[in-house]
Amino acid sequence: MGWVALFCGIGLACLICATLNKEIQIWEIVLPSPASIPRARVLLAILGVLSLAIAGVFFVYREGGPASTAAAVPTPTGAQPTAKAGPGAPPTGPSSPGTAAGYTQTFSRTRVTVPAVNCYAEIDLDTPAVAEGLNSLPGADLRFGAGSICGPDQLQGQEAKFFGHGPAAEPTGEQCAGAAKAQASGPVLNRAMTAGETAFCVITDQENVAWVQVTEVSRETGHGLALAVTLWTPNP
Secondary structure, eight states, X not given: OHHHHHHHHHHHHHHHHHHOOSOOHHHHHHOOSGGGXXXXXXXXXXXXXXXXXXXXXXXXXXTTOGGGGSOOOOOOOSOOOOOOOOTTOOOOSSOOTXXXXXXXXXXXXXXXXXXXXXXXXXXXXXXXXXXXXXXXXXXXXXXXXXXXXXXXXXXXXXXXXXXXXXXXXXXXXXXXXXHHHHTXXXXXXXXXXXXXXXXXXEEOTTSOEEEEEEEEEOSSTTOOEEEEEEEEEEOO
């Protein structure tokens, strides 16, 4: 700051002297001839301007240099940079297969034959297995009734938690679980079934999900069924 003040003082002094109309002793020291005074005033004015300019340059550089006068670059306000995940950072993005909300397929389109019976047959979808007779298979999810003695041929839920209509094409485990709950059904008569088109979604007594497609069916009384069964188990 001392250099700035010095050059400012010199510049101001030179300008003041250059504008004075009366003679002062400085002319006698610098320029003894009175005829040289006008020229001296011009020189002093130039010297004053240069001194003030030098003082300005010192001031600018002392306050931070030319870079301090540049316009500040605006900081972007849009998307912020994403920090890189460290070694212990949890994964991001969609859940990978095997999450608790999903299912794992155990078997696909396994053939299950329900023979013609005099009264009832029971079907366990978790195994799968079929047994003839009422209450003949512990944990049976479905019951098939046939024969004129026990009523019309029909398929219905037994110990299954949900028994409902399902899509004709094999769905995912999640889709079938939703259909079993949303499209719950009572007993379905054989004569209302169509091979290759009629299908059911079941949540078994063991909380597994089964898609059951009717592949063979007879509209006459006393005939059995053929089913294609796909089973999913819930992921832990």
